[in-house]
Amino acid sequence: MWQIFVLWGMSQLVTGRCQCESGNSEVYAEEGSQATLPCVCRPTSLTAAVIHWTRGQKGTLWRKSRNGLEYRGAGGRRVRVPHSQVGVGEYSMYIHGVRTEDGGKYTCMVQDGEKHIFNKVTLRVIKVSVSPPEPVEHSKIKLACSVHPWPAGATVSWEHNEKTVNPKSSAYAFSTARVGVLEGKASESMMGNWSCVISSHGMKQGNAATALTVRGIVNPSSDSVKVYAEVGSAVTLPCVFSNGLTPSHPVWERLDAGGSILPLPPSLNRSSLPSFPFLPPWDVSVQMGEVGQVDGGRYRCSATVEGYSLAREMQLVTAHVLINEPSTQKATVTLTCHLSDTSEVTDWDWVLVNANPNNTQSVSSIQKGRVLRINRVTDRNADQWVCRFHGKQGVLGNVTYHPSQMSGLRGETEPEASSKTVLVFSLGFLLVALLVLGQMYRNHRRRKMILQYPAMETIVHTTANEREERERSRVKEDKTFK
Ligand SMILES: *[C@@H]1O[C@H](CO)[C@@H](O)[C@H](O)[C@H]1NC(C)=O
Ligand SMILES: *[C@@H]1O[C@H](CO)[C@@H](O)[C@H](O)[C@H]1NC(C)=O
Ligand SMILES: *[C@@H]1O[C@H](CO)[C@@H](O)[C@H](O)[C@H]1NC(C)=O
Ligand SMILES: *[C@@H]1O[C@H](CO)[C@@H](O)[C@H](O)[C@H]1NC(C)=O
Numbered sequence: 001m002w003q004i005f006v007l008w009g010m011s012q013l014v015t016g017r018c019q020c021e022s023g024n025s026e027v028y029a030e031e032g033s034q035a036t037l038p039c040v041c042r043p044t045s046l047t048a049a050v051i052h053w054t055r056g057q058k059g060t061l062w063r064k065s066r067n068g069l070e071y072r073g074a075g076g077r078r079v080r081v082p083h084s085q086v087g088v089g090e091y092s093m094y095i096h097g098v099r100t101e102d103g104g105k106y107t108c109m110v111q112d113g114e115k116h117i118f119n120k121v122t123l124r125v126i127k128v129s130v131s132p133p134e135p136v137e138h139s140k141i142k143l144a145c146s147v148h149p150w151p152a153g154a155t156v157s158w159e160h161n162e163k164t165v166n167p168k169s170s171a172y173a174f175s176t177a178r179v180g181v182l183e184g185k186a187s188e189s190m191m192g193n194w195s196c197v198i199s200s201h202g203m204k205q206g207n208a209a210t211a212l213t214v215r216g217i218v219n220p221s222s223d224s225v226k227v228y229a230e231v232g233s234a235v236t237l238p239c240v241f242s243n244g245l246t247p248s249h250p251v252w253e254r255l256d257a258g259g260s261i262l263p264l265p266p267s268l269n270r271s272s273l274p275s276f277p278f279l280p281p282w283d284v285s286v287q288m289g290e291v292g293q294v295d296g297g298r299y300r301c302s303a304t305v306e307g308y309s310l311a312r313e314m315q316l317v318t319a320h321v322l323i324n325e326p327s328t329q330k331a332t333v334t335l336t337c338h339l340s341d342t343s344e345v346t347d348w349d350w351v352l353v354n355a356n357p358n359n360t361q362s363v364s365s366i367q368k369g370r371v372l373r374i375n376r377v378t379d380r381n382a383d384q385w386v387c388r389f390h391g392k393q394g395v396l397g398n399v400t401y402h403p404s405q406m407s408g409l410r411g412e413t414e415p416e417a418s419s420k421t422v423l424v425f426s427l428g429f430l431l432v433a434l435l436v437l438g439q440m441y442r443n444h445r446r447r448k449m450i451l452q453y454p455a456m457e458t459i460v461h462t463t464a465n466e467r468e469e470r471e472r473s474r475v476k477e478d479k480t481f482k
Contacts, residue, residue, distance in 0.1 A: 021117065022117050022118045022119065022120075023119055023120070024120045024121075024122070025038060025119070025120070025121050025122070026121070026122045026124065026151070026205070027121055027122070027123050027124070028124050028125075028126055028147075028198060028205045028206025028207075029095075029098045029123060029124070029125055029126070029206070030098075030125075030127070030206070030207070030208040030209070031098060031099060031100060031125050031126065031127040031208065032098065033097075033098055034094055034095065034096050034097070034098065035094070035095040035098045035102070035123055035125075036093075036094055037053075037092060037093045037094075037095065037106050037108070037121045037123060038092045038119075038121065039051075039053070039090075039091040039092050039093065039108035039110070039119045039121075040089070040090050040091070040092065041089060041090075041091065041108075041110045041117060041119070042089040043089065043110055043112035044112055044113065045112070045113075046087070046089050047068055048066055048112075048113070049064075049066075049110060049111060049112050050063075050064065050065060050066055050109075050110075050111035051063065051064040051081075051086075051091045051108070051109070051111075052064075052107075052108075052109040052111070053076075053079070053091070053093050053106065053107070053108050053109075054106070054107050054109070055075065055104060055105070055106050055107075056104055056105055056106075058075050059074070059075065060073035060075075060076070061073045061075055061076035061079050061093065061106075062076050062079055062081050062093060064081075064086060064091075070083070070086070078095055078096045078097060079093050079094065079095050079096075080093070080094045080096065081093050081094070082094075091110070093106070093108070095123070098123075098125055099125065100125050100146070100148045101148075102123060102125055103123055103124055103125040103147075103148035103149050104122070104123060104149065105120060105121070105123075106120070106121045106122075106123060107119070107121070108121065122149070124147050124148065124149060124150075124151055124198075124205075124206070125147070125148050126145065126146070126147050126196065126198060126206050126207065126208035127145070127146050127147075127148075127208055128143065128144070128145050128194060128195070128196050128208045128209060128210040129143075129144050129146070129210070130142070130143055130144075130194075130212055131144070134213050134214075134215050135186035135214055135215065136186065136214070136215045136216060136305055136306050136308055136310075137187060137188060137214055137215065137216030137217075137305075137308065138185055138186065138187075138216075138308040138309075138310070139185070139186050139306070139308060140183070140184075140185060140186075141183070141184055141185065141190070141214075142181060142183050143181070143182040143183075143194055143196075143212075144180060144181045144182075145158075145180035145181070145196030145198075145208065146180065147180075147198055151198065151200055151205070153200055153201075154198050154199065154200040154205065155198070155199050155200070156179055156180040156196055156197070156198060157196075157197045157199065158194065158195070158196055158197070159193075159194070159195040159196075159197060159207075160190070160192060160193070160194055160195075161192040161193055162193070162195075180196065186214045187214065188214055188216060188217075188221070188222065190212055190214055191212060191213065191214050192211065192212060193209050193210070193211055193212075194209060194210055194211075194212050195207050195208070195209035196208055196209070213242075215241075215242035215245060215305075216242060216305070216310050217239060217240065217241055217301075217310055217311075217312040218240055218241065218242055219238045219239070219240040220238055220239075220312055220314045222312075223312060223313040223314075224315075225314050225315070226314070226315045226316075226317050226341065226344055226396075227314055227315065227316050227317065228317045228319060228339075228389075228396050228397030229288070229291040229316060229317070229318055229319065229397070230291065230318075230319050230320065230397070230398070230399050230400065231291055231293050231318050231319065231320035231399075232290060232291065232320075233290070233291055234272070234287055234288065234289050234290065234291070235287070235288050235291050235316070236273065236285055236286070236287050236288075237252070237268075237286050237287070237288065237299055237301070237314065237316065238285045238314070239252075239283075239285050239286070239303075239312060240282060240283045240284075240285060241282040241283070241284070241303070241305065241310075242282065243280075243282060244282065245281075245282045245305050245306075246281045246282065246305075247281070247282065247284060247303030247304065247305050247310070248303060248304045248305075249303060249304055250284035250301060250302070250303040251301070251302050251303070252264060252268065252286055252299065252300070252301050253299070253300045253301075253302070254297065254298065254299055254300075255297070255299070255300060255313070256297070256298070257297075257298075262297075265288055265292065265295050267288050267289035267290050268286050268287070268288050269286065269287055269288075269289060270284075270286045270287070272287045272289055273285060273286070273287045284301060284303060286301075288316075291316075291318055292318075293318055293320065293340075295316060296315075296316050296317055296318040296340035296341065297315070297316060297340075298313055298314075298315055298316075299313065299314055299315075299316055300312065300314075315341065317339055317340050317341045317397075318339070318340045319337070319339045319340075319387075319389070319397060319398075319399045320338055320399055321335050321336065321337060321338065321387060321399050321400075321401040322335070322337075322338045323335060323401070324336070325376075331376075332373045332374060332376070333373070333374050333375075333376050334371060334372070334373050335350070335371070335372040335373075335374065335385065335387070335401055336371050336372075337350075337370050337371075337387035337389060337399055339389065342389075344391045344392075344396060345389045345390065345391060345396065346390055346391055346392060347368070347389070347390035348368070348369055348370040348387065348388070348389050348390070349365065349366075349367065349368050349369070349387070349388050349390075350366045350367055350369075350372040350385055350386070350387050350388075351364065351365050351366055351385070351386050351388060352364045352365075352366050352384075352385055352386075353382075353383055353384045353385070353386050353400075354382060354383050355383050363386075366385070370387075372385060372387070374403075376403075379403065382403050383402070383403075384400050384401060384403070385400070385401045385403070386398050386399070386400050386401075387399045387400075387401070
């Protein structure tokens with residue numbers, strides 16, 4: 001019994017009635033993409049049907065004749081109706097690399113016996129253009145969304161990096177001169193993908209996007225960038241313009257919290273950068289040779305590009321280890337990671353770094369937190385402790401502490417040297433004591449006018465003479481009194 005149903009079903013499939021009807025449809029395609037113009041239809045005889053794709057008055061794009069031959073028209077170099085598809089009664093046409101001028105009306109005609117079915121398709125090509133294509137920051141910019149042909153009653157909205165843009169908000173300072181056109185001043189915050197969305201009757205119909213590049217200062221990427229530097233080390237203050245730009249009159253300034261200009265640290269120097277002689281003209285970074293504790297704060301680099309004055313601020317954050325070292329030998333030493341600005345720091349940890357004989361370093365994690373307590377005796381073999389500070393994006397920087405900086409440790413690490421020192425000091429003390437005693441004894445003898453040590457006498461000759469003088473005068477005085 002079931003075989004009969006299968007046979008019936010198959011016969012229906014082969015001799016089925018035409019499923020398509022004359023109709024209109026609209027297709028939106030982004031310029032450069034592949035557009036699909038639908039034409040799905042199952043004629044009574046797949047082989048005998050004539051299919052004809054035409055565009056307005058411009059004639060044939062694609063055609064299949066009754067004998068099954070397929071033919072591509074002169075205007076159809078970029079169109080394709082896949083053969084595999086034609087075999088199952090689908091005649092949708094693909095236009096590769098669609099162009100604005102491809103927008104318009106197309107017709108797919110299916111001739112099934114005496115019946116002619118017309119399937120009309122309107123192709124609307126959407127395109128976003130930016131002028132100038134790569135604007136310099138602060139220059140005038142125009143974003144335009146074009147749809148060809150323009151759909152009556154459609155609305156245009158914009159998305160920047162997938163967020164809907166309110167052109168009237170102050171964030172971009174755009175004005176909407178015409179439908180689908182945004183005009184304003186190029187800013188670094190406009191970088192990214194701009195997508196124009198076409199809707200009609202509240203339904204999204206299509207969209208097109210473009211990536212916008214604003215030329216200017218690419219590093220630091222914004223005025224809120226922080227540069228971390230260990231006190232005593234060298235740090236590069238970056239100021240890199242877009243490739244190919246030649247900024248003129250670059251100026252570096254240091255600002256106080258209120259924005260007034262402060263004198264620059266003397267070690268700020270461009271020629272000390274490692275790659276200095278080979279820096280391209282668009283890199284006007286400088287190096288601070290030795291960061292001091294007081295050097296943290298706001299810095300600004302500025303230069304002129306194509307007539308526009310561009311500037312970028314950055315914040316230098318200094319880092320050093322605060323050491324709390326009690327005077328007694330046995331006590332622990334407290335190390336605190338100190339930063340001039342901790343607003344970006346989410347996490348602190350201390351790691352122990354030891355140098356290996358094979359010129360590598362091994363790192364072991366010691367403890368979480370900003371404060372580390374170490375024992376100056378048991379922890380003295382470490383090469384260095386490194387405090388790492390982390391932000392949301394990962395490690396921001398680190399500060400190194402060398403245990404050799406601990407006072408009192410030298411005696412512990414160098415016992416031989418220390419005993420020698422003790423010996424030298426003891427001998428010195430003994431010598432001084434002997435000299436003092438000798439002097440006292442000599443004075444005693446001298447009073448008795450017994451000079452048994454002529455050698456010593458010459459050493460203390462002057463004092464002795466003075467003393468003799470005094471003694472003589474005293475004797476005279478005594479005599480006069482008597
Ligand atoms: C912009 O679009 C491209 C391609 O779709 C994507 O790879 C990129 O991540 C997008 N950029 C942004 C900032 O969203
Ligand atoms: C900048 O640094 C270089 C190398 O360290 C040095 O030769 C030069 O004198 C420095 N210039 C100034 C102005 O400090
Ligand atoms: C270097 O020595 C350390 C231990 O002293 C060892 O763990 C490491 O694998 C060595 N590295 C190389 C490259 O030999
Ligand atoms: C500390 O920072 C320097 C420079 O960024 C880096 O080379 C070094 O590996 C860091 N040390 C540790 C232990 O993370």
